[in-house]
Amino acid sequence: MDASGATPGHLLALIRSRTAWTRQQLIDATGMSRPTLLERISPLFAAGLVREAGSTASVGGRPAQLISFDDRLLTVLTFDVGHTHARVSLTGVHGGELHSVSRRIDVSHTAPDAMLTDLVTLGHEVLGACPSQRLVGLGVGLPGPIEPGTGLPKPTTILPGWDGYPLPDLLRAHWDVPMVFENDARALAFGEASLCPGETVLGVKWATGIGAGLITGGMNLTGDDGTAGDIGHIKLARTGPLCRCGRRGCLAAYASGHALISQLGVSSLTDIASRAGEPDVARALASAGRRLGTVLAALIAMANPRTLVLGGIIGALPGVVDAVGERVRDITLLRSTAGLRIVPSALGERAATVGLVNLIVQRVLAAEAIDAALALDAGPLGVPTR
Known part of the structure; x- marks a missing residue:
């Protein structure tokens, strides 16, 4: 690759692509002359962005100094x-x-x-x-x-x-x-997608409310107006329970953590999570999971993600993941879900x-x-x- 015209910023991107480089390896990778490389890398040292990171093992000559991205501070x-x-x-x-x-x-x-x-x-x-x-x-x-x-x-x-x-x-x-x-x-979706590089990832946060994010090509889909992923207010029925948005029949009115607290007569989402194995709580979570799965099935048919990640204190519960997955696979064509992984959040609250x-x-x-x-x-x- 001839990157002899690369700026210091592009040179830093190259340095960040692996653990360490010698100056000669950077010259070979960019096509720069040694004076040009030294000129471009000097401001990166001054800005604390790269550092000397030891030296190569000696094979008879003088060991070469290694350069790496300096992320320590x-x-x-x-x-x-x-x-x-x-x-x-x-x-x-x-x-x-x-x-x-x-x-x-x-x-x-x-x-x-x-x-x-x-x-x-x-x-x-x-x-x-x-x-x-x-x-x-x-x-x-x-x-x-x-x-x-x-x-x-x-x-x-x-x-x-x-x-x-x-x-x-x-x-x-x-x-x-x-x-x-x-x-x-x-x-949340962008964080989970970092564990699935190169994949299209649909992430869902299911806690007090319900929201989603779609990551494809390493980019986070925000939508023209910043409202992409507001799935909690998709209307499932013309009539139904009153939602906090003022309408009736929204997904959130049936399945959000806020709605489940009211339905089950508990005081918090922590109570729901700790009692997820009790029959009445398990039934409520399974019913909510099926409703969420109905909404997600349409998104999956449209975007064809490789991974669906369910996060938040409700979304990551094992029984919920199973209920969502069963509903998604039940109502979508096999070709839309054949390679789909449906998993709980790996990063949890982080x-x-x-x-x-x-x-x-x-x-x-x-x-x-x-x-x-x-x-x-x-x-x-x-x-x-x-």
């Missing part, structure tokens, strides 16, 4: 905000979690300003526990639609008062770094966090973004965590 701060829980984490760009805190919340009955104050406090707490790191980005997941391009929340009954709330600007006043804002279910981190890394470490950052000549990438 690069971190991402994430806010995974659900209906009833918020999880704030500091994570390395390769996904290793450094510190996290979780809190019970009530996002539907807490004013945005109050919620933001609590989240910012938690963010500073997490960063304070990990000094000497460099923050390169921030990711936020919310249980509602997000306007593409702006990151502004869009109207939803689940988040009263959040429509157009200037969350990006308010967070940027605390942390001036690149930011990503995403629906929590789509973030799924959305991993997705948000990967979305930030995809943006911040893109070749064009690296070249733009290097053009500012501002020293090491990111800002100190303390």
